[in-house]
Amino acid sequence: MQSIWAQQIIKGTVTDVNKVPLPGASVLIKGTTTGSQTDFDGVFSLQASTNDVLVVSYLGYITQEVTVTSSVNYTVILQEDLNQLDEVVVVGYGTQKKAVLTSSVSSVKGADLAKEPILNATQALQGKAAGVQVIASDAPGQASTIIIRGLGTVGGSSDPLYVVDGILTGNINNLNTSDIQTMSVLKDAAAKAIYGNRGANGVIIITTKRGKEGKMQISFDAYTGVRDVLSRVKMANASEYVIYSNEGRLRDLRRDDDPNNDNDTGSFFPTNQLYDTNWLDEITRLGRVSNYNLSLSGGSEKIKAFFSAGLNDEEGILKGNDFRRFTLRSNIDYEISEKLSLSQTASIQLANVTPKIYGAFTTAYKQAPIVPVYDEQGRFGSAAAFNNVGNPVKDLFFQNEKQRFFKVQGSLKLDYKIIEPLTFTSQFSIESEYGRFYSFTDILGSFLAGNPANTEADYFRENPDRERTAASVTHTNHYNWFIDNYVTFNKTFQEAHTIKATFGASAQESRGESLTGYRVNVPLDANLNYILNAGDVDDRQAASGSLGVKDRLYSYFARASYDYKNKYLVSGSYRRDGSSKFQEGNRIGDFFAVSVGWVVTEENFMKNSAFDILKLRASYGEVGNQNVPLQQIVQTTGSGGFYAFGPNQALQQGTTIASTISPDLTWETTEEYNIGAEFTLFDYKLSGEVDFYRKETPDAIVPVALPDVFGLGGFDDHIGSVLNKGVEASLNWKDKIGEKFNYSFGVNFAYNENELAEVKSIFFNESIGGGINNGQYTKRVREGYPLGSFYLYDVIGIDDKGEFVYDDVNNNGLIDEDDRKFMGSFLPKYTLGFNFGIEYNNFDFTVDTYTSLGAKVYNGKKAQRFSNENIEQSVFNNRWTSGRPSNTTPIAFNEVPLSSDYYLESADFFRINNITLGYTLPDSISSFFSSVRIYATAKNPIIFKEFSGFTPELPGSPLGNAGIELDAYPTLKSFHIGINTSF
Template identity: 35%
Template sequence: MKRIFTVSVLVLSCFFFINAAFAQDVVVKGKVTDATTGEALIGVSVSLKGTTTGVQTDVNGAFSIKAPGNGTLVFTYIGYIASSLPINNQTALDVKLKSESKELAQVVVIGYGTQKKRDVTGAVASVSGDIITRQPVQTPTQALQGKVAGVQILSSGQPNSQPIVRIRGTGSVLAGANPLYVVDGVLTDDIRNINNSDIVSVDVLKDASAAIYGVRAANGVVIITTKRGKAGAPVVSYDANVGFREGANTVKLADRQQYIDYLKVASPTKVADDKAPLTIPGTTDWAAAVSRKAFETNHNISVSGGSDKALYFISANYIDENGIIKTNNFKRFTIRANNQVQITDKLKFSDQISLSRNDERPVDIGGIYGNVYRAAPIIPAIVNGLYGNTSAWSNVGNPLLQLDKSVDNTLNNRVQGNVALDYNPIKSLTFHSAFNLDERFNNQKNYDYAFEADGSTFTVGGGNQRNTDSRLFVQNDNSYQYQWDNTVTFDKTFGKHHLTVLGGIVTEKGKSNFISGTRIDVPTNPNQWFLDVGNPDVNAVDNNNGDLFTRQSYVGRVNYSYAGKYQLSGSLRRDGSSRFKQKWGTFYTVGAGWVLSEEDFLKDGVFNNLKLRGSYGELGNDNIPSSLYVITGVPYQPYFFNGALVGGTIIQDIKDTNLKWETTKQLDIGLDYAFLNNRLTGEIDYYDKKVKNALINIGLPGILGDPDNKYVTNAASIQNKGVEVAVRWNDRINEHLSYNVGANISYNKNKVIGLNGGTAIEDGGANGKTITRTDNGQPIGSYYVLQAIGVFQTQAEVDAAAPNNYTSEANHVGGLKYADINGDHKIDANDRVYAGSYQPKYFGGFNFSVNYYDFDISADFYGNWGNKIYNAKKNSRGTENDNIEAAYADARYTTANPSTTDPATITQQTPPSTYFIESGAFLRLNNLTVGYTVPKTLLKPLGIAKIRVFLTSQNLFTAKRYSGQSPELFNSGALTQGIDATNYPVTRTFAFGVNVQF
């Protein structure tokens, strides 16, 4: 018995000894590569199964980790199939990961959560940060141009301008048509403070899936996710580019001789009576006089890293960008810090904070370029410090004098970010609480010097371009908006069933305040530009105003999938907004998806992925002033009561106290596909988007006073209906050569489908006549003008024509002829016709990139078709002495050139007509970049992980039919978008850049 016990103890001891030996920690080293190409994979997560211990592969794909000899290592990498390998006491492991379709593996942000793209039932597009940083642009939305189907983006050449974004057409007239932006959970309407190099991805919610954001999501949602640190040694990155901008597609104006020849017809008396300027040699190119080649530079540095317990990412960015208009400058400095701390296994703390400061000197582009187009070329801009006195020539003011005698400066300081706690009591349950803040402090100073253009040796005397007193305008703006999110998410897989349920409460509040004042006779010393040193008694204007709004929301969402083939989703949001008397509304979406390629009848077929999806829902829009429904009065108004003059209050306007938000109902049916071993991928979408209760102005009954008076109410319906097609081809020929090609095209039809008693809206005036009309059956902002049918060639044609009662311009040889549409033998407002709109029927983009050894080249094209532009600058002549465009000067009617299309003169009385409407179709090379990456073998001895140098150009060329600078017009108003009057010049950029990583 004793011997048996002894043997048992020895056997048991040996068992524990063997177990202990196998359980001892070993240091495992290895390399992770792509199973197909053999290329080293950087940043692969290597973790010990069942623990939080882990590391990441370095720039050579190598890793080293200490783990039990009987443990299992898990290798995960975005875009690759996860792999688990037992250690079995090995000290060396070489791992090959198989690539998963990037389209299927891609994680997209869907609002208060994420999903793999293959599980999404809505129309969600995603663009990676790497693509955004290729272009030397200030805002990420500029870099999205032409890359997302259904998203139209219009940008300006002016520094610090925010691009106009339209997702699936224009859906509102008065309540704002811009999308909602969400930056790391912070809801905002302005993303000009975001450093492009900090961005991981931009996700665009195009359909009713945006309803998770409720009353602010009617125009779509753009979600921006910024970078965070990764576990491992610190990684230092430096990105920079330096270059210059210049004017592109500049419109050539008439020179001296063309101008004088024109005046002989347009203003013969002026030529005969006032000849002094006509004798001065030379031509002034006013566009060149106010323009320059503009320097720009952009520098970004970041540090990231961490451990399994804490992650950090810190970046700093500096932009110095000059506009091509003299005196127009912009500088921005941004600091960002994103951190994450795993306090316990169940509790995580995270924060993101961004601090930005802008210093901008803007220009009044309307005033400057309005005069550039019209200034007489016979007057010099400046000679020996003396400005040419264009105003004395019965002409506009000297644009260069306007620039030099006015100083506008704006300082913007902004804090944006959040702090959050995530608690996981069990693996499938997450409680999330985040406080988000967006706070701004702005200061504006505009100073106008005193001057008088009283003539010089080369100008005529007199004129009205003068400023007898210096003037200072100061305004301070302060605003904040906070949002507190509290959500709970349940996410669990039961066999073939996957269920995700989210519920939560969102509280928002925003407040703004501004105070401004004006004084005259302020000293010229900038250090004395304060209101209290000016004259407080003359022309003093002070103002103080602000806004306050609140929202309370309840959100819920359910996502369900079965066997990876059948998917259902639904969201519900209950919103309360202080901007309406009827404060509460309910918004929802339902969606379904069917992965056909997982069915037996297609599983082994040609498709790697084929998915049919659909969604339907209702969204809201409360983007209106908070006081729009509040009746206000003007106090201290004098009136007689019982024979005495007393003070009282009057109602200043009529308002609809029952205003409610615009609602958008949207249907989307889509097809996602991937075949040829996932090399060919894409989407096809059909959508029908209807806006009801749209806010418009309707006329008051004549019994209430002036019939031209209007008030705002919910009285219109708008429809956008269209098709989107996107296709991408990715291929690797061998380990040295790879390429990808992508294209998208969108068709959209916009029209007003019901004014519900409202009157048609006319807008966009020129010379006292409106240009656009928004009415039933027509697109928003359609041109409504006379139909020009040629030029009178003989007096007999003039005598036989219907008289022009629309303006005081009489019919004459060389004048425009107009169609008598209603046949009443007179030309008046009843003969106007609809002549197209600025909204394109088709728009899209094409892009490609090639990587060959260490060289790369990429190009992006963008364009649209089927839209029209109204050339208002051609029709904006205020006097007969204004200049004209060179092309018109050569083409216009003369006895020697009896043109049948271009009239002899264009005057103040020339009415808006189809003559001024041109095609807006264009195709632009948006970006061309050529880069070279220094081989790693040369960098490794220097301790540098990566160096890439590149040359890039933005807006290299544009193929267009429009005679103006660009058919891409930067007008924010929905009713005047396509009217080209005084847009900032389009710019072309050339830059050299470098990317360095340590």
């Protein structure tokens, strides 16, 4: 009850335990609607009377009550609410309290991202969200690959759907990490089904920061750092290379009856070599990265705004490989009336890329150290006399490419409160990306530099009109627009029954186009390279282009949830999609999910249990993947031989249909079961989750190969079933010792088992893949094995001549295709993340680690030896010789090796992802700023691995380069210093 004493203006500051102001905190006089909110300095003021009680609350913190005395100044310190189940998480087309959520969702807060340098937002998920496999890439401007709860498709895309402020997109490369407020990963079908045929691979929902009422706050964050290769491969030096190559030559001479040696005319290398080139050092440099972000936020009761600008500048470790990105963001909220509000979101990205071919890493690995970068005449060194490996420095020099990207995303959202529990929302969004690709090739110059013996006469001998240079310019444009209209009902009846429902419709259209122009004999002057009319028209490829077909998607969706006293929970969602991607009759799909939950600790018999909160939940749902391989409806005919036909038995040439397609080709559907539990213990200090899931795609698209008698080529059809099943668990502990020491640690674990569980046709084509550019393949898809499984020869020993001995599986006396075996997959079975953090006085310290177990990696570089390529130093040290026989490493050789488990290694690793030490300046030092924090960070400083190559993390498709180190970018270690300020 409000006091009758005279009122006065009181002021105060609301902070957390670290004295960090809490903007937007609510300060209400208890029992009334009178109150205020803190500004961006955490300051509030209002009229109150002595003995009034101020109720101070802030999302994520424990509400505190303060009694007004005669004082007019108050400092309120709020304790963080360790009950994580009370937090609000973002889900499709809305939000839900985690306490009543019946689906599996992992969240990462933007505030946690700001504490360390993160170049791409997806990297922040590695080791912090159970069941989310992040295959990081350290190449400048390149995003990580994300696989959520295993691989569910053979030939389709496994990328998740990204939703940024309601805008559906395929990637978030344009997103400034400092703009992120929250990231939510929707993992089970109960969470994903509302996204229908785009939800099978998981959904990552990102909300960006928005303005809050109060005076304008300015924040500036910056960091700079250096980057280098984390694990270098030790190659043989010049003397070791000479010894090994000469021994290989001797071995070849002893086997001169081998037809593979018919072209071996090389001689022995002299031991007194002039050069000892470290090719990796020659193509790399110390990488540098700088990042700057400036944001302004504030507003009035009616208008709130957030603006930001960011600049990311990277010099890659590969010489000449650079990336620069500039971003702008504007988020504005208008409260037009008590019922009507309007929100606008707009972001712009400008990116410049200077690409360099990553095959340079493989070329540097293979090239002989006795070859100089430049010879005595200043020409590029060449090994044309004894191997077919290029000069990687020359290759980088002659690669002249530029890429420019301009991306715009924007949305306009209207919310209208029809009546108190019912709100109508309409959002129109658009995404448009423009690309410009420039390529200039000095064809003659590259030919002359490839071999000192080459001359212009050699180049023009067969064709006097052969072009000297070539240039191309490609313009691309891709756009998406979306419109979503839905109503949300949210009401609690009799303080016990809460119903929240969303019903709506959505439409989307997307289209892409490209145009390329070519010219030859363009001047070498760099200022004229891309002035295409300065050269000659290439009659073979004067111009090309494509105007993509419009893809349209029309959808209806609904979700409803009910909870009784936050105890018994039921939820369901439904989406009906109609996609123009598919044939008539196969365009409409229905997707749904149902889930239930039980908060056991709300029962009387659990009131005195050890659990603060214990919630059990279960769900089932079906979602789809529309990004699958589609075949055009094209009738291909072929002409055959002649046949006597008709009454006169005249010879007629036969014609046959040479190919076909499946008439029922459409999206893949994934069925998923999930059982989970969430809990807190020890006064909310310990929280955790555990989930068991079974995710099956019973209509996976795989290739079919009909017998030759049908006269038809292969095609794709829904005859496969891909199964993923696994367990996810996470534990987090947060506590404090005294008033100054706060600490926390968390661990998350995931186990996933993947296999092509069933094939429903005897004509299934067991596709092969994983080519390594030497005529060999390494992978096969077969029923009963994980996708992307390696299919190799088994080396069972080394014979008395130092040669590989392969397992003759069928005992036919020959080593042939039937002797290959399945030997594991690039997909890990176990992943483990550990996070630790402490805060003491003004210091903060965090450590994040990541572990991956159970995967295999194929050393494609090592398997590239044809003739006189370099070898790893370990191969030289352990090779078989007559005086030192080896059981593990063969004799020196010069021939294409079979794809065997000799080149297959464990991809297990433990890595420290992040070590950060920060210090927040005391208020007495930073009086001009409301907060100043400086920090130093080591990213990926230490790795423990068995793989002998650069990195065991190798993205790609199951039948492509996934798990194969060939032309791959190494993992990097980085060291940064940075600053976070606000004023």
